[in-house]
Amino acid sequence: MAKEKTTYSCTECGGTTPKWQGKCPSCGAWNTLIETVAETPAGQRHRFAALAPTQAVTALGDIEAADVARTPTGIGELDRVLGGGIVDGGVVLIGGDPGIGKSTLLLQALDGLQRAEVPTLYVTGEESGAQVALRSRRLGLDNSQVQVLAEIQLEKILGTLQQLKPAVAVIDSIQTVYSDQLTSAPGSVAQVRECAAHLTRAAKASGTCIVLVGHVTKEGALAGPRVLEHMVDTVLYFEGDTHSSFRLVRAIKNRFGAVNEIGVFAMTDKGLKGVANPSAIFLSQHVEPVPGSCVLVTLEGTRPMLVEVQALVDTGGPSPRRLSVGLDRDRLAMLLAVLHRHAGVACLDQDVFVNAVGGVRISEPAADLAVMLAITSSLRGKPLPKGFIAFGEVGLAGEVRPAPRGQERLREAAKLGFSMAIVPRANAPKKGTRDIEGLTIHAVDRIEEALEVVRAL
Numbered sequence: 001m002a003k004e005k006t007t008y009s010c011t012e013c014g015g016t017t018p019k020w021q022g023k024c025p026s027c028g029a030w031n032t033l034i035e036t037v038a039e040t041p042a043g044q045r046h047r048f049a050a051l052a053p054t055q056a057v058t059a060l061g062d063i064e065a066a067d068v069a070r071t072p073t074g075i076g077e078l079d080r081v082l083g084g085g086i087v088d089g090g091v092v093l094i095g096g097d098p099g100i101g102k103s104t105l106l107l108q109a110l111d112g113l114q115r116a117e118v119p120t121l122y123v124t125g126e127e128s129g130a131q132v133a134l135r136s137r138r139l140g141l142d143n144s145q146v147q148v149l150a151e152i153q154l155e156k157i158l159g160t161l162q163q164l165k166p167a168v169a170v171i172d173s174i175q176t177v178y179s180d181q182l183t184s185a186p187g188s189v190a191q192v193r194e195c196a197a198h199l200t201r202a203a204k205a206s207g208t209c210i211v212l213v214g215h216v217t218k219e220g221a222l223a224g225p226r227v228l229e230h231m232v233d234t235v236l237y238f239e240g241d242t243h244s245s246f247r248l249v250r251a252i253k254n255r256f257g258a259v260n261e262i263g264v265f266a267m268t269d270k271g272l273k274g275v276a277n278p279s280a281i282f283l284s285q286h287v288e289p290v291p292g293s294c295v296l297v298t299l300e301g302t303r304p305m306l307v308e309v310q311a312l313v314d315t316g317g318p319s320p321r322r323l324s325v326g327l328d329r330d331r332l333a334m335l336l337a338v339l340h341r342h343a344g345v346a347c348l349d350q351d352v353f354v355n356a357v358g359g360v361r362i363s364e365p366a367a368d369l370a371v372m373l374a375i376t377s378s379l380r381g382k383p384l385p386k387g388f389i390a391f392g393e394v395g396l397a398g399e400v401r402p403a404p405r406g407q408e409r410l411r412e413a414a415k416l417g418f419s420m421a422i423v424p425r426a427n428a429p430k431k432g433t434r435d436i437e438g439l440t441i442h443a444v445d446r447i448e449e450a451l452e453v454v455r456a457l
Contacts, residue, residue: 074112077274083257096238125176261301279306292378296370297409311374316351326356342398366403368394387419402426
């Protein structure tokens, strides 16, 4: 029997090469080529035959632009991340670490939609129907009428979707689905890409909203080719430590809503529950202020959120360590250099550890000022005043740059009882406008001014 021809596919970009190489010739990634069975020409013809016929070309100004209709899932935090609810014909890709709660959240959402008389379908490729039923009983979803299909063959799944015509369908997970038209194993780059493409085409043609559950790599990125993320309408990531009871769902792509929107959930014995006031879980629990702690008002999508930033400065050795959790380590090294050069605060022989409380990840530069004040507070052993907040970007020249939507940040801090703030001058209330009630605002232009204000408090 003749040996089947094999090729090597890149797990990052999906590019192929006839022989193994250490570096992908298409995207330049290292050690990402895996061996797969080459597709037959018949399989290629089958794929292109399924394409839709050519459509008429229409001028952009002649196309009626209307807001898309949304169906709320009944879970407020999930609706916030999705932009208000699910969209007919939309395709959502959700990824996260194993056991973090992806299947639990989707099963709860499908049950809520089914009780609102929205037809749903749950396709499971990793569990049996009995296991899904056992989880629903454990979550308290008694007498749930969610339709369940335990199947991994793509053609049978598409046939069921065409027959039942559900409004929402969940595929758990896309890595387990395979097509008979391809000879490669389930989970391979070719299978994941082709199965996702067929499901996306079915969603657009029928109006069914399809939610794909995806595995993640050890680096935390979605497994499979990167083309998978470009193919869908919305990409959601589950974040958080599996040992913690809190979970974050972040939207990194959304064609129907805001990106970088987050939803906060608490894991309970009855499933995931939305957290109405997420700032409470990220703030300090200290009775009295302690050195090295500063509260920051960060912006996650459209929601201002208060997060505690902690810093610990300790005597180091000849090679001091710079570690950060929840913040960019390279940016921490830059801020320490700015602090030394422009404010005269030296940490050259000190170990510096910075942590964002609650497992949240802060990527915006508006955290710079709070991080630098927390480091200075820990180094000097002097706590910041009670009810104190700070935000602002710090440049390499020592200037404090404004943060977007500063007034919303200040109002959120005042609402939660904070009384003192150091902010960039451009974010302070303008003359002639009403100050934020109950909040004393100190506007600064440079980092040394901010430290002088702190010393005087």
